[in-house]
Amino acid sequence: MIKKIVLFLIRRKLGVKKFQRFRFSNQKKKDAYFFTNDKLMKEVYPTFRRVPSKVGLNYLLSKGCKCDKDNVWIF
Numbered sequence: 352m353i354k355k356i357v358l359f360l361i362r363r364k365l366g367v368k369k370f371q372r373f374r375f376s377n378q379k380k381k382d383a384y385f386f387t388n389d390k391l392m393k394e395v396y397p398t399f400r401r402v403p404s405k406v407g408l409n410y411l412l413s414k415g416c417k418c419d420k421d422n423v424w425i426f
Contacts, residue, residue, distance in 0.1 A: 355389065358391075362386050364412075366420070367386065367418060367420060370386070371385060372394065373418040374419045375417070377415075382396050384404055384418075390403055393405075
């Protein structure tokens with residue numbers, strides 16, 4: 352239950368909805384990220400493979416964490 356509340360607050364801070372793909376503003380690779388009900392997932396660009404993300408909680412809560420919802424590849 353606490354995990355879902357924390358993910359909701361992080362999604363609210365970043366301004367994204369569940370399953371909405373986004374990229375971080377300082378990201379070099381073309382990978383896309385999205386939130387599920389209970390975790391942050393990463394979609395690897397050339398293979399479209401979905402794996403759990405290894406983004407740290409400290410980065411997600413920092414002021415430097417900004418996401419770009421418009422510049423996401425469409426397949």
